[in-house]
Each structure stands twice: as structure tokens, then as C-alpha cells.
Amino acid sequence: MQNYFIWIIIAYFIGNFATSYLTSKMMGKIDIREHGSGNAGATNVLRVxxxxxxxxxxxxxxxxxxxxxxxxxxxxxxxxTLACGLAVIIGHNFPLLLKFKGGKGIATSIGVFLVVDPLAAAISVGLGMILIVKSKYVSLGSITGMASLPFVLLILRRPLEIVIFGLLVGLLAVYQHRTNINRLLKGTENKIGSKRKK
Known part of the structure; x- marks a missing residue:
């Protein structure tokens, strides 16, 4: 059990490795968290x-x-394996090394599931991509793709523990996009290529 805890902690701190922060420092000489939406994720990096x-x-x-x-x-x-998969996502979303101000975990979740269950990942990501292309809303595609994971896993008849893991990952993604959901409902969410609304 002690070794389990150590591996989970290691996974969490690997999640703390903020690619967006390093990329923005090297390529833009900025802290991405101080620009755009303030989110340390790929979508904000794209806009900025x-x-x-x-x-x-x-x-x-x-x-x-x-x-x-x-x-x-x-x-x-x-x-x-599943606990560490969840830990690395949480480490990305709430990184101790960046004062818990991280990203929304979509890319990291995809990376985890591409190894855990490649077929389920491909189906969910495919669904999300279709919605992004059709709607031009990255957030809508991200939310839908991740939220579909447990249902895809059920359809594929995966073990219960994998389904529960998919449910947790999906719920975490939805929670991280709660402000986007609010903007989507109000019709003020930003589309790809649009200038960020204040």
C-alpha cells in the first residue's frame, strides 16, 4: 500500500509538468496564465x-x-494504473508547483486513455473532433468527448473498474469546463478564430 501511495504521488508531480507554461515562456516570453483566459492549456495557448x-x-x-x-x-x-492515471490528470489540473492553477486536463486525459483503452479513446476523441469542426467550439467538443467516455466503455463492455475510471475522468473534465458551459448556455462562448470576449 505504501508503494502504491509513492507511485500516485510521482504521477501527480509528473502531471505538474506544465507544457503550456514552458512553451509560453520559451516561444512567447510570457506566462500563459496571465493572458487570454488565464488557463494553462493548449486551447489558451492556441488563442495567444x-x-x-x-x-x-x-x-x-x-x-x-x-x-x-x-x-x-x-x-x-x-x-x-488507474489511480496513477487519475493522479497525473489531477496534477495537470491542480499543480502544486504552479499554485494549483493548471489546465483543464483534456490532452492529458487523452494521453492516459490512449494507453488504457485506445479504441474507446479514438471513439470519444473522434466524437469530440466532429463537434469541434461542426460547431467551432473547442469547449463543446472537449466536454462531449470526455463525457462520452463512460458510455463508450459500457458499449464496448469494458470491466466495471475501467467504466468507473472513465466516469471519473469525464466528470472531472466537465467540472473543469463549468465556466465554458455557462458561456455556452448564454451564447457568449468563443469560437475558433474569434477574438476572446471579455
């Missing part, structure tokens, strides 16, 4: 610094999720 910086951020955030699962899975404990 452009496609190249956003792509680097997304890949970096996804990689840390995948790396944690690949690192822990050989230990042979499914529950530990």
Missing part, C-alpha cells in the same frame, strides 16, 4: 501564441499522461 505552440503543448500534455500509464502498468496492478 498560435497553432505551433498549441500543438507542442497538446502533445506534451498528452505524453505525460501516456508515460505515467506506461510506467506503472508493468507493475501488474490494474487499480494502481
Amino acid at each position: 501564441l498560435g497553432v505551433k505552440a498549441a500543438l507542442i503543448t497538446f502533445i506534451g500534455d498528452a505524453l505525460k499522461g501516456a508515460i505515467v500509464v506506461l510506467m506503472v502498468r508493468p507493475l501488474g496492478h490494474a487499480q494502481l
Whole structure:
């Protein structure tokens, strides 16, 4: 049990590795948390610094999720793997090293699920991408893609623990997008290519 706790803590601090923060410092000489929406994620980087910086951020955030699962899975404990997967997402969203001001966890969640269940990840991400293309709302696609995870896992008849894990990841993503949901309902959410509304 003690070793479990150590691995979870390690996963959390790997999640603290803020790709957006480092990318914005190197490519824009800014702290991304002080610009745009103030969120330390790929979407805000896209709005502030452009496609190249956003792509680097997304890949970096996804990689840390995948790396944690690949690192822990050989230990042979499914529950530990899922716990560490959740820990790296929480570490990204609420990083101690950045005073708990992180991103919304979409890229990191995708990275985790690409290793945990590639098919489920592909279906959910595909659904999210379709909505982004059709609606031009990144937030709507992100919310829907992550929220669909537990249902996709149920349809694929995955083990209950995987379904519960998907539910937790989905709920966390929805919670992190609560302000976006409010703006979507009010019709004030920003679309791709639009200037940020105050």
C-alpha cells in the first residue's frame, strides 16, 4: 500500500509538468496564465501564441499522461494504473508547483486513455473532433468527448473498474469546463478564430 501511495504521488508531480507554461515562456516570453483566459492549456495557448505552440503543448500534455500509464502498468496492478492515471490528470489540473492553477486536463486525459483503452479513446476523441469542426467550439467538443467516455466503455463492455475510471475522468473534465458551459448556455462562448470576449 505504501508503494502504491509513492507511485500516485510521482504521477501527480509528473502531471505538474506544465507544457503550456514552458512553451509560453520559451516561444512567447510570457506566462500563459496571465493572458487570454488565464488557463494553462493548449486551447489558451492556441488563442495567444498560435497553432505551433498549441500543438507542442497538446502533445506534451498528452505524453505525460501516456508515460505515467506506461510506467506503472508493468507493475501488474490494474487499480494502481488507474489511480496513477487519475493522479497525473489531477496534477495537470491542480499543480502544486504552479499554485494549483493548471489546465483543464483534456490532452492529458487523452494521453492516459490512449494507453488504457485506445479504441474507446479514438471513439470519444473522434466524437469530440466532429463537434469541434461542426460547431467551432473547442469547449463543446472537449466536454462531449470526455463525457462520452463512460458510455463508450459500457458499449464496448469494458470491466466495471475501467467504466468507473472513465466516469471519473469525464466528470472531472466537465467540472473543469463549468465556466465554458455557462458561456455556452448564454451564447457568449468563443469560437475558433474569434477574438476572446471579455
